Amino acid sequence: MSIIYFLIGCSVLLALVFLGAFFWAQRNGQHDDLYTPSVRILLDDEPDKPEVKK
């Protein structure tokens, strides 16, 4: 059953990685604006082509 020591070590390490990732996102300002990206994703990127006359 000594494998438990190893498994717990792994799980704690993994959890720490996620905690670190959360801190990184927080510091990067990824949680500052939680609304605009949801709108932005619906806006199309226009291809850079010259204006076509209709």
Place this chain on the structure above:
Amino acid sequence: MKQAEVDKQTTCYHCGNDCAGEHIEQDEKVFCCNGCREVYSILSQSGLCGYYSYNKHPGINQAKGGKRFDYLKEPSIVKDLIDYSDEKLTIVTFYIPDIHCSSCIWLLEHLNKINPVIYHSRVDFLRKQVNIRYDTQLITLHEVVSLLYRIGYEPLISLQDVVKKQTADKKDNLIKKIAVAGFCFGNVMLLSFPEYLGISAYEQSFKQFFGWLNLAFCLPVILYSGTGYFKSAWINLKNKVLNIDFPLALGIAVLFVRTVAEILTHTGSGFADTLCGLVFFLLIGKFVQRKTYHHLSFERDYRSFFPVAVQVMDGETEHPIPLANIKVGQRILIRNNEIIPADAILLKGDARVDFSFVTGESVPVNKVLGEVVYAGGRQTGEAIELEVVKPVSQSYLTRLWNNEAFTRTQENRAQTFSEKMSKYFTIVLLLIAFGSLFVWLPVDLSRAISAFTAVLIIACPCALALSTPFTMSAALSIFDKNFFYLKNTAVVEQLAHIDTIVLDKTGTVTISGDTSITAHITATDSEKQMVYSVCANSTHPLSRLICQYLNNYIKLNTNSYYEVPGRGITADVDGHLVRVGSAKFIDTTQVESSSAKKTEVHLSIDEKYIGYFTIQQRYRDGVTTVQSLSPAYKLYLLSGDHGHERESLSSVFSMDDMFFERTPQQKLDFIKQLQQNRHKVMMIGDGLNDAGALKQSDLGIAITDNVNNFSPGSDAILDGRSLKKLPKFLKFSKDALHVVYISFCISLTYNVVGLSYAVSGKLSPLVAAILMPLSTFTIISFTSLATHLAAKKRKLL
């Protein structure tokens, strides 16, 4: 198909306004005004017509006149506005109130296509901000702002920078603390499970290992996440205040000490799970309580209303000077629609000043040369020159902000229920804890200590600390759905305690600038022209309204013009004697009158009565429902303007409780006097002239027709449409308070149950670990459910 064509013909392609009358066409599209057309042509030249594809008519009407941003050429002003600048790059954040749809986001994030030297722009929709990065060498701030203005997104630039203030106050890392506490809580729960289920004898080595790990996870919780409670408890103890943080800090400390002791001595498994859970839930409660409205500001003062800079005349040249640097004796130039920032003497020009900020009267007042014009007035008409006689901060309106009501902190308002109760709670808790210690002490020392600590652990008022935040934040979001925005959760409780309501008139009871005038006259065109010519000479508000009504006549010469203040005008126009004024002034037997409650202007020409005008201010929808508050709440009307409407308002307010011609300072003093008579006063106002009264009152509500417009500093902002719901709001705030009382009782019940285990000295970690989250979840679900039911009952949902 036909329908669509009609639609296209009459509404502006840019802003969607009706333009049935005059309109301008370009590219087969119709525009209501030149401004809208210009925005369209800028966008179409830059290939940004996608703007119009996401929403129908996304634009803002551009009919309002030109605006100058000359002051943005002044380096000292620019320095205060930008976030960062070096030789190549400048970063600036603007607050743009007009941001309202996805097209706005799209356009503002494509500024680069209009001008490539703007590298990057990013919109924060809820804050209505745009962050722009541009090349310092190739474009100036002035040009960036002008560009935004040209495409219809005028940034709101004010001295009291809304943008920076809001980012400054989130430095206490609450989110990070919650993350750490949540991380530790989850892991500790996982490691505690074997203990709950029982560890067999040959696996005892695991038990110690789990214990040590649990202890390790407790450390960040105690040393990082929970530090706020220790600090707060310590500060409050030093100030001789017992608040809820004291028993909480005590509980956390005891939990930790006992956990350490049990694990080090191998006598038990400790309370690591309870400790981490407690801190985690408490911090979540704190987070919930801190609801912020990013797009609203409750802390505005006169600087938000005043311009950033004023044009100062220096000999023949003029240049902008920041408002704070204006000195007595300087000559300032005020253009149309600009606000006079300091008390000044009129030197040149035709001053027609709109004092609606100061008095509530929106009809412009004429000033003669040499007269003192008070700060806060808005010039309408041509540019005028004035000489400053008082510095900005000492001027008529701004002097109000030197009052103590503005310098005192918010803290000394009424204590909240949980603050009051936690004092008694702490005392009783300590009594029980020491009681059980002394009862067991003669019997068994270890049992005495165990009972003592168990009491402190089990009675730790976690559920109690959460009941107020969860109830109040649920209430806050219900108010918010009804367009009533409260500054923080404590305001809900203030609202429940109000017994006196004071309302401002202009803009609060009435809709500002919205008067209706009806003519009951039988007159020929030439007679109407005569009336127009007489009224055009007068500056009386009613005369101005009549002139607006009869606007397409040419003014005739008047002789022997004579105005009796407050009564009427007599004048000779082309040999005809024209009389305009009150029924008594006209003095003919023919006078007919519809009702005594309206403002009327009667007319006669050559002693022949030709009819009258009725003039009425439009009242807000809610005014009649406000009246229904009357027996339960004392209602007052406090107005800055004259009492013409005393009669028509007497249906809502009793005659003795209406006060007119009050200066901003008198309004503040009136509130103070009510408070000295032990009334809890709620002030509802809209303008800068109410700012003092709003601040002084126990609960100041700023009413506005557009929440993005500037409203004076207050505790709450109410959308004008929801004034009629005010009685419901007041009832609901009382319901919310009742929910807090009940949840308080529930959490006390849990405490009593837990205490019966604790005093015996036999508290198992499992009981503590179950009881604490159970009581927390009960409270959270009860409060949110009960608050929503109460809202349903009051028809606010």
